[in-house]
Each structure stands twice: as structure tokens, then as C-alpha cells.
Amino acid sequence: MDLASPSPLAQDGTLTVLGLESSCDETAAAVLRRSATGEIEVLSDLILGQTEAHAPFGGVVPEIAARAHAEAMSGLAGQALQEAGLSLAEIDGIAATSGPGLIGGVMAALMTAKGMALGSGKPLIAVNHLEGHALSPRLSENLDFPYLLLLVSGGHTQLICVEDFGIYRRLGSTLDDAAGEAFDKTAKVMGLGFPGGPALERCAANGNAKRFDLPNPLRGRPGCDFSFAGLKTAARQIWDGFENPGDQDRADLAASVQTAIARTLATRSRRAMREFAASLPQTTAPLPFVVAGGVAANQTVRKMLETAAREEGFRLIAPPMRWCTDNAAMIALAGLEHLLRGETDGLDAPARARWPLDAVSARLDPVIGSGRKGPKA
Template identity: 40%
Template sequence: MASSRESSDHLSSSGADREGLLLAIETSCDETSVAVVRGGREVLSNVISSQIDTHRQFGGVVPEIASRKHVESITIILEEALKEAGVGLSDIDGIAVTQGPGLIGALLVGVVAAKSLSLALDVPLIGTHHIAGHIYANRLIGDIVYPALALVVSGGHTEIVLLESEGKFRLIGRTRDDAVGEAYDKVARALRFPYPGGPYVDRLAQEAKEEIVLPRSWLEPDSYDFSFSGLKSAVLAEINRSRMKGEDPDFSALAKGFQQSVIDVVTGKAIRAAKQFGARQMLLCGGVAANRGLRGKLAELCEAEGLPLLIPPNKLCTDNAAMIAAAADMKWRRGQFSSLDLKAEAVMSLEEWSV
């Protein structure tokens, strides 16, 4: 990883004296986003251009197309973000950018744009971890109380992360196969929903009157890891069983059974981890955090445990640049800037990125 831990000449004008005005860029997958954020909390603009309509015809994200769309959009989105924020490039104190993890071609577009701006404006560059961004999206809506436990649920990630103090990440559990979002999309295809299928499955599950009970994959008794490939196979097996009998599959009951299995496992493990590690707060983050069933169940369990819960609004759950600025602000205040040889990282350690 190409980030530098050393302070630069910019430190004297950094957050040690005042709140930094950061311009952040996020291009890790299929959203092009630029935001202007002051002090890691005050969002002046957060412009997002989604590529969903482009990728829907292929049933998922096509990396090469995503990269091309970022190239087409980045300058326009940058100009819109500055205009909406009411600031000029000369007002910017630092450039934050998603360094990884993500699609390498997509990441490269953002990294090149960020490095160019940093060099041209002579302001610090801060390479930022995508998952740190999702976690610190919660800081845009409230104070994070440490130690905190983050349940990260997105299209590419399902993780339980312990935040021992600000910016100190410890990975407690992760998925061993599909992430939650991937499992939702695969099941949605089996239920004949378009991409992205998660919201359709959530809606159908909420409306269902019956439930086909599906297995829960708890893995080893002391494990905080996840596995959803077996659950996806169980859904397909139920569909095939119905068709072999000449019956129409009960898609709504299947959607409810699938969603209940996912929710029981992820919330159950998160609550157990919070107890074991003495968390004072629960954070829900990532694109699947917009799922109504998951939000409701986790809120119910946290209330029963007397554990405060933070959940960003839906617009801050999906990939966006404001969350990248919120995470980068921690390094801004410490003068931990990146050098111009920063490289995009398709795979990147959250623990190593810790401040």
C-alpha cells in the first residue's frame, strides 16, 4: 500500500489548527461520486451518478463498462459538487479518494483524478479505505461512542468490525463466500427480479403472509464468520422441488424465508460480538443497511440489550463520496497524508489502514 504515515509541509495548515474542507472522490464500483465536506461532518455537497440502468441489462456490474462510465462522468460530477457546495477549487484543503478495495479499473479513474487535483492545487492527498468510509458514514449523522461494533453489509462485503477507538479497526468476522448483497442478487435472479434485486426481495418478504423456513448457517459455535452460498442453494432447491411437482413456486414465501435466515444470522452474530467485546454502540453500514427487515430487526435487538444503534439514511448507505471524506478526516487531522505514488488497491486491509 502506497500511503505515507509521515506528516508533510501541509500539516501546519491542517486540522491541527482548523477544520479541513475536503473534496472526496468515490469510484470503487458503479457510482461516480464527488463530495465537499467540512470537518468530516458538515456535508456541503454529495453528488452521485449511478450506473444501475447501464448495468441492469447485463444482470450485474460489468467492470470495463463501469470504468468507461467513470471517465465520462468524473469531470461533470466534480463541477456539480463544487457548484452545489458554493466553493471553488482554491478553497479546498485536501483531496480524499477511495484507494480500495473495489474494481481496479474503476478505482484507477478516481485515484488519477485525485492525484491530479492534489498536484495542481498543492494540497494533501488522502487515500481512503472504502469500508472505513461505510463505517464512518455514521459520523455524518451522530457521534460514535467507542468501543463500537460495526456490522458491514454490502454487495461485496459482509463483516463485523470492532472499533476500539477512533480509526482503530479490528476485523472480527467476514464472509467465507458470497457477501449478503451478492446472495440477495443471486436469489433475486432466481425469483425473476431485475438487477439489483435486493430491494425487490426485501419488499416481497415484507408483504409475504407465509414463510418457507430455510436453514441458518451459524458455522462453528464461536465463529463470527458468515456463509450464504448454502442458503442460496436451498432457495434454488425449493424452486426446483416445486417445479418437479408441477407447482408454481411460492416466491413470496421463499423471499421471506431467505430474508429471515439472513437477518437472524447477521444480527445474531453482531449482538453476540457486541456483548463479548463490550461495545458501547452498534453501527450498521453498507448498501444492504437500507434493507427494511434488517434495520427493523437490529433496532429491536439493540433496544432489548440497551445498546445504542446508529444507521445512516439510505442515501449514505450506498456508495458515496461524503462517507469517504468522513473517514479521511481522521487522517487529515493527524497529518497522515498519502504520497503521489499512491496506487489503487483491488484488495486492501482495513486493519492496516487504521490511523
């Protein structure tokens, strides 16, 4: 990201940014305004899902997602401006997800933003999708730095100390699958439909979570890292062991998997809370523990995290459900913050399949490993 000239603050001290998001299977556009005193106003916030397109396959098909993004992105951006009552000329900057994500999808938002920036002369801000999630609670709450973040979604499970804007320190990450992937893949094996996470939660509502003894990942291992691959495999083995599973078998297994995932998230988060609290010994008020990402919408997960936070002297903060999952409002918010500091990007800004939020930790201590395109996590 280039350190450009000071941000184009309007005469009254406001900044207005168009944000675009297309990293997975949500095409999204939003317009945010920041007042001279720092208040954030969401002027428009649009999201197009792709559930019907991917449902026959039981998961997101990257090629289908990329095509749908490319067809919808430009029109949705125009609609977001229209609903905000603004023209492109009245926008101060254009922010777009530049990674990480499905590369074909990422390119849709980024290329649309580049075209709009080139045609209008407005600055481009290439945003890390994970930074959007990290800042998302600030869309609805006046949240001061620092705070502890659990980012838990279909593609990411990380514990991050958000020390300040642009300063992120990884405390833990998944060694294999993300929690959301464990939800989705288990739902697919059980034939629960797509999207898998919500379908599994609905099925689990009538289940006995104590029926099946599932593994406790990384039990006895120190630190704040996660692992869900073994739990996912154990669930599949149980399912394959049924000769003719009935509705109660399905509900009991769904409830057991959901509880095991939630327990793991809460246990490792407790360790991160203690580490975070130890770094702020003078603070007496309940410390902020933020959970963001699609899995944060799961009520069992949320209840266990609430209990863990309360018992560790923290206060659980979660964005409204609309901003837990992928959205453009969080991308526009990150763009606003960068623009305020005069940080913009050239038209050569790359689309990235991988883009760690804590680049130093990812380079020096990669959790999963490193490939041709850089650190995987």
C-alpha cells in the same frame, strides 16, 4: 500513508476536503468542511447511479462500470465544488477511494484525484472504502469511540470493533459470500430485476417467511463469522424445483430468504455484542452498535438488528439511507480525519482490489484465504 507535515488548517481552524468514490457502480463526489470545534458540514453530496446500464445483465458488469466512472468522475467533481460554492484553490485536500473494490472503478476516482492534486498542489489522501463506511455514522451523529460496527453490503459482511480512528479490530467476517450478494444472486435467479436487494425486499412484502425451511448457516459453530453461500444455493434449489412458479411462490421464497439472512446477521451480531461488552465492563449506558452498508437499508434486517441490540443492552445506530450505500461524503470524512493528522499520500498511491480494514487479522488469520494480491478478507 505518509506522515507529512501538519495539516493545512485554515487560519480560522477549518478544513475542507473534496471526496471522490467509484469502487462499484456509484460515481460520487462530495465536499465536507470540519470546523475548528469539530462540527462536520456537508457542503455538497452528489451520486450518479448506473442501474440502467447494468439492468440487462442482472448485476454489475465491471467493464461497463469502469467506463461509466471514467466518463463521469471529472465532471461530477467539478459539479460538487460548484454546488459547494468553492474553487479547487479553496480546498485543503482531495480524498479518493483507493480500494477495495472493482479495480477499474477504483482507478477512476483515484486517478481523477491524482490529476487534481498534481494540478493544484493540494495534498492527496488515498482512503480505504471500508474505513469510509466505518466512519459514516459520524456524518449525522456525534458518536464517540469505541463502537461496534456491522458492515453489511453487496461486497462485505464484517463485524468490527472501531476502537478509535485508524484502529479497527475484526471480530467476524464472511467465509464465502457477502449478505448483499446472497440477496442479489437470489433475486437474479428468481427474475426479480436489478438491483436485486431492493427488488427482493419489495417482493417479500407479500410473502410467507415460514413456508420454506432454509438452512441456518454455521449453526453450532462458535465465533462471529458468517456464511451465505449454502443459503443461496438452497434458495436456488427450491426455485429450480418449481415447475411453474407463481407470484405467491416467488413472494414466499423471497420472504424466507430475507428472514434467513436477517436472522443470521442478528444471531452473529449478538455474539459480537457480548464480546464487545465484555471488553468494556465499566460501561453502564447502552453501548453503540452501528450498522452500515447497503443491506442496512433493508427493513427486515434493521428490525431484527434493533431487537438484538435492545435485548443485549445496545443502541442501534444507522446512517441516513443516503449514507448507508456507497457515497463520497464518507470518503471525504475519512480524508478529513487523515488530513487533520497530517497523513497524506504520494502520487504513487496504488489502486487496490483488496484492502482489509484490519490488516493484521487479515494477514495472520485470513478468513477466506490469500492470493497473489494479498489477503482476500
